[in-house]
Amino acid sequence: MKSENAVELRDIEMHFNMSKEKFDSLKELFLRFVTRRLMFEDFIALNKVSFDIPKGDVFGIVGLNGSGKSTILKIISGILTPTKGKVETDGTIAPLIELGAGFDLDLTARENIYLNGSVLGYSKKFMDEKFDDIVEFSELREFLDTPMKNYSSGMVARIGFAIATITKPDILIVDEILAVGDFKFQEKCEQRINSMINGDTTVIIVSHSIDQIERLCKHCAWLEKGKLKMIGDAKEVCNAYKNQGTN
Amino acid sequence: MNNKKGMKKIFEDMKKFSPLLINLTSRDFKVKYRRSVLGVLWSVLNPLFTMLVITQVFGHLLKVSVPNFATYYIVGWSIWNFFSEATSLSMGSILGGASLIKKVYMPKYIFPLEKCLFALINLAFSLIAVIAVMLIQGVYPTWTALLAPLPILYCFVFSVGFGLILSAMTVYFRDIQHLYSVLLTVWMYLTPVIYPVSLIEDNAFMNTVVHLNPLFYYVDYFRNVMMYGVVPSLVDNLVCIGIAVISLVIGGFVFSKAQKKFILHI
Incomplete structure (x- = not known):
C-alpha cells in the first residue's frame, strides 16, 4: 500500500447468492435439495472496481439506486468482506452508515452514549472525557435520563451524530446521513464535517444530493450497475452524471 | 491476509472492544431487571423456588434417595443452568446483534461471548442461593470450596466454544433454536x-x-x-480442561469460517 493513500481498492468483486426465495430452515433446504430446485442466482453488486483515495481527500460516490454505493462503503469500513479483490485502509475509520446503530431503546440516553461509544471502540475513560461535549452538541441535556424509546427520531439522530463525530478519525464515512434533523441541526452537522475536512481527515461521502457532493468533494467516482463508470474531479464527474439522461 | 497479521488483529480487537463487551453485558443485566420490584433478588429467589419444587417432586413423590438432596440438586443445577443459559442465549446472539453487525465493524464473537459472561454473572447470584441451602441443610463447605472457580472456569470455556458453534449455525438454520430446547431437556x-x-x-x-x-x-x-470436600485428581482436571479446549477450538474454527457470510443472512 502506498503511504499517500488512505484507501486502496483493487479489483473488488462482490457477489450475492440471491436464492429466488430465501430459505431459513433445514426443512426448506432439504426439500429444495431433494426436488433439485436449489438454485442460486449470482448477483454481482460490484464488478472489478479499483480506485485509490488519497489521504486528506474528500471523496464522493454517486450513482443510481442499486449501483453499489453502499456496498462499497461497507467494504471499506470492513463490515462486508469482498468476494474477490483486495481492500486496504490506513488509519481509524468512523462509519456514519446509520446513526444510532447500537442504541438499546430501553436504556436511557446516558447509558446509550457509553454503549454506542464502546460499539465504535472507544474506552470508558475516553467517553467520560467527551461526555459533556456529546451532550452539549446534541442539546438534549434535560432528557439524559429518559429511556430512549420516548425520544423522537430526530433526537436519536442528534445523539448518534454527536457520538460518531466525537473524534477526528483518519477516515470518515458518510452515507446519506445529512438528511436528518431540522435545518439548524443539519447546518451544525455540516459545519462539523467541514471542520474535519479542514483537518487531516479523509472523508468519503455517498449522497443523492449532487449539490452537496459538488460543494464538499474534491474527487468523485460514479458507479453504474456495479461498475466504475467514471472517476476524477468532482465537478466533471457530477456534470457528466447529471447529463447522462440528456444525451 | 496472512496468519500472523490475523492473530495480531484478533488481539488488537480484543483490547479495543473489551469496553463493548462490558457494556453489552451490563446492558443485558439492566434490561433484565428494569422495572421489576425485587430486581436482582430474583436471581437468588428463582433457584430457591425451582429447588423447592424439584425436591418436593423428586425427593418426596418419586423417592430419589440422595443424602441432602436439596443441596445435591441445587449445587448440580447451578452449573447445569449456567451452561444451559449461556448456550441458549449465545444461540440467538448473532441474530440479536444484527442491527449492529450490519452497520459497524466489530468482532462478531463478542456477541456469544457476552451472553456467556452474562450467564456467568447470573451464576454468581445463584451461588448465594446455593450457599444458603447448604447452610440450612447443615452441609458446611470445607476449604475445597475455594477450588470452585476452577470448574466454573472450565465450564465457561466449554460453553463459549459450544455457544460459538450454535450461534454460527443458527444464522444459517433458524430451526436450531427450536431443536435446541428439546435437546437441552434430553441433555439435562x-x-x-x-x-x-x-x-x-x-x-x-x-x-x-x-x-x-x-x-x-x-x-x-x-x-x-x-459439598464433599474432595480434591479432584489431576486426571479429573485434565479431562475437564481437555473437553473445554476441544470445544473452544472447534467453536473458534467453525465460527471464523462462518462469520464472513453472516451479514448476507441476518
Missing part, C-alpha cells in the same frame, strides 16, 4: 442433576452415555469441591 436428564449417578450405574448403556456427557464432569467436579 443425561446429566446427573436430579438423580444420583448410582441410579444408572447398573444400566451399561446409560452409564456410557452419561460418561460421554461433558457436563457430567463439570457437575461432578463442582459437587466434589462444594
Whole structure:
C-alpha cells in the first residue's frame, strides 16, 4: 500500500447468492435439495472496481439506486468482506452508515452514549472525557435520563451524530446521513464535517444530493450497475452524471 | 491476509472492544431487571423456588434417595443452568446483534461471548442461593470450596466454544433454536442433576452415555469441591480442561469460517 493513500481498492468483486426465495430452515433446504430446485442466482453488486483515495481527500460516490454505493462503503469500513479483490485502509475509520446503530431503546440516553461509544471502540475513560461535549452538541441535556424509546427520531439522530463525530478519525464515512434533523441541526452537522475536512481527515461521502457532493468533494467516482463508470474531479464527474439522461 | 497479521488483529480487537463487551453485558443485566420490584433478588429467589419444587417432586413423590438432596440438586443445577443459559442465549446472539453487525465493524464473537459472561454473572447470584441451602441443610463447605472457580472456569470455556458453534449455525438454520430446547431437556436428564449417578450405574448403556456427557464432569467436579470436600485428581482436571479446549477450538474454527457470510443472512 502506498503511504499517500488512505484507501486502496483493487479489483473488488462482490457477489450475492440471491436464492429466488430465501430459505431459513433445514426443512426448506432439504426439500429444495431433494426436488433439485436449489438454485442460486449470482448477483454481482460490484464488478472489478479499483480506485485509490488519497489521504486528506474528500471523496464522493454517486450513482443510481442499486449501483453499489453502499456496498462499497461497507467494504471499506470492513463490515462486508469482498468476494474477490483486495481492500486496504490506513488509519481509524468512523462509519456514519446509520446513526444510532447500537442504541438499546430501553436504556436511557446516558447509558446509550457509553454503549454506542464502546460499539465504535472507544474506552470508558475516553467517553467520560467527551461526555459533556456529546451532550452539549446534541442539546438534549434535560432528557439524559429518559429511556430512549420516548425520544423522537430526530433526537436519536442528534445523539448518534454527536457520538460518531466525537473524534477526528483518519477516515470518515458518510452515507446519506445529512438528511436528518431540522435545518439548524443539519447546518451544525455540516459545519462539523467541514471542520474535519479542514483537518487531516479523509472523508468519503455517498449522497443523492449532487449539490452537496459538488460543494464538499474534491474527487468523485460514479458507479453504474456495479461498475466504475467514471472517476476524477468532482465537478466533471457530477456534470457528466447529471447529463447522462440528456444525451 | 496472512496468519500472523490475523492473530495480531484478533488481539488488537480484543483490547479495543473489551469496553463493548462490558457494556453489552451490563446492558443485558439492566434490561433484565428494569422495572421489576425485587430486581436482582430474583436471581437468588428463582433457584430457591425451582429447588423447592424439584425436591418436593423428586425427593418426596418419586423417592430419589440422595443424602441432602436439596443441596445435591441445587449445587448440580447451578452449573447445569449456567451452561444451559449461556448456550441458549449465545444461540440467538448473532441474530440479536444484527442491527449492529450490519452497520459497524466489530468482532462478531463478542456477541456469544457476552451472553456467556452474562450467564456467568447470573451464576454468581445463584451461588448465594446455593450457599444458603447448604447452610440450612447443615452441609458446611470445607476449604475445597475455594477450588470452585476452577470448574466454573472450565465450564465457561466449554460453553463459549459450544455457544460459538450454535450461534454460527443458527444464522444459517433458524430451526436450531427450536431443536435446541428439546435437546437441552434430553441433555439435562443425561446429566446427573436430579438423580444420583448410582441410579444408572447398573444400566451399561446409560452409564456410557452419561460418561460421554461433558457436563457430567463439570457437575461432578463442582459437587466434589462444594459439598464433599474432595480434591479432584489431576486426571479429573485434565479431562475437564481437555473437553473445554476441544470445544473452544472447534467453536473458534467453525465460527471464523462462518462469520464472513453472516451479514448476507441476518
